[in-house]
Amino acid sequence: MYYNWAVNIKNMIHLLDNSAQQVDWIVMEREDCSPCNIGATLLSPIHLNNKNYNKNPIIHSTIRTWKQIKQNLKLRNLSLLIPIVNNPLFKPSIIDKSFIQWERMGIKMLGDLYELGKLLSFQQLQLKYNLKNNQYFKYLQIRDYLKKYTKDYHNMPTDLLDEAMKTKAESANLISYLYNIILNIEIPTTDGIRRDWEQELAINISKESWDNHLLQVHKCSINVRHTLIQFKTLHRLYYSKTKINKLFPNVSPICDKCLCQEATIAHSFVFCTKIQKFWNEIFDIFTKLIKIKLVPKPEWIIFGISEGNPELNVFQKNLLNYGLIMGKKAHT
Structure with missing residues (x-):
């Protein structure tokens, strides 16, 4: 075109x-x-x-x-x-x-x-x-x-x-x-998306880190469908209950799993109490596999592990990222 x-x-x-x-x-x-x-x-x-x-x-x-x-x-x-x-x-x-x-x-x-x-x-x-x-x-x-x-x-x-x-x-x-x-x-700007993630995850995301997360999307898997999951997650394209509520006010924004908080994208993927148990189990499995103690971090779950942990080698990071995508696939 x-x-x-x-x-x-x-x-x-x-x-x-x-x-x-x-x-x-x-x-x-x-x-x-x-x-x-x-x-x-x-x-x-x-x-x-x-x-x-x-x-x-x-x-x-x-x-x-x-x-x-x-x-x-x-x-x-x-x-x-x-x-x-x-x-x-x-x-x-x-x-x-x-x-x-x-x-x-x-x-x-x-x-x-x-x-x-x-x-x-x-x-x-x-x-x-x-x-x-x-x-x-x-x-x-x-x-x-x-x-x-x-x-x-x-x-x-x-x-x-x-x-x-x-x-x-x-x-x-x-x-x-x-x-x-x-x-x-x-080329569209994604600064607004970055700010939305900063607000929902309550963290600061530098411009350099954000650009790196965007760059890693196409490297996270050789499977196109898996790459699409990460792309849609990072760009907040999934329809959370709060997003649906803005389109259709008669639809409740409350999470269907915990039934106590509004289901933003971050809540749906990370902060829901029902989901947290799932991620704890996933990280326990990886801890046993690579013999390094891993604690679930919201930014890891959403963006993947591209930086910030010198104890992990490239193979371990790729393995974790693949597992995190599979985890997100289970909840989409």
């Missing part, structure tokens, strides 16, 4: 880059958007009638894919790469040809109205682009356009994809570059 997105964005860059070689397919697509600017059509913050691009199936597909990219990567709806002149959603730019003068002065796209993510005042634009006082009304018009399609129009920092799409169309390895940009945007 990411590769297809990268290819789609590469094609968009060819269409947006006026300095690129004007091959036949680019000319044809631009003509179908005439008299509007193809960049303003492709990057439009809202759905446009397909008559705006002569019902061109390639442009239609490109717009649909771009919408999908924005939704999945949670990008800002209004791109700073949208051209000002001949913008179908900004009628003054079509009616008033004096915006072409703005373009010649260097105000070609919405991003040119900003500096360090902040919307420039008219006075600042005058200093930067040598605008005359009689251009103030046009400034108010373009500001009204910004206000219409984004809430915090005063603050619009450039995102990674906007910057990437400024790349020249002829640049080498462009698809790989775009693919890596998309991958970096898509």
Whole structure:
């Protein structure tokens, strides 16, 4: 999917880059958007009638894919790469040809109205682009356009994809570059999950330890199903009674085993009195096997043993981790 997105964005860059070689397919697509600017059509913050691009199936597909990219990567709806002149959603730019003068002065796209993510005042634009006082009304018009399609129009920092799409169309390895940009945007943060575990287990989990736990997920077993159990546990994907209660208030959050406490994920796997007896027996068995006294620790049960016990060698740690996954499997 990411590769297809990268290819789609590469094609968009060819269409947006006026300095690129004007091959036949680019000319044809631009003509179908005439008299509007193809960049303003492709990057439009809202759905446009397909008559705006002569019902061109390639442009239609490109717009649909771009919408999908924005939704999945949670990008800002209004791109700073949208051209000002001949913008179908900004009628003054079509009616008033004096915006072409703005373009010649260097105000070609919405991003040119900003500096360090902040919307420039008219006075600042005058200093930067040598605008005359009689251009103030046009400034108010373009500001009204910004206000219409984004809430915090005063603050619009450039995102990674906007910057990437400024790349020249002829640049080498462009698809790989775009693919890596998309991958970096898509990687989700797990800090919230780490904080939830800190709260439920009443321990402090350093960033380094957390990253190590995440890294160990795919190493805990050669069995994919076992790896999935550890992944779902670590990422709190199992439906505990408290989570179900938030979705369906008529379902009690109380643990079905001990019948006395709310069944959070930590309670269900570690702290329930019925479960604690089970883990004590498991650790007693391992103590006899490796002849080292082991006491159940909540963090070991949840995250596995990846650090913190120099008495255990790699083989012993792998054996314990496998046993802990089997124990968690018995309670899922």
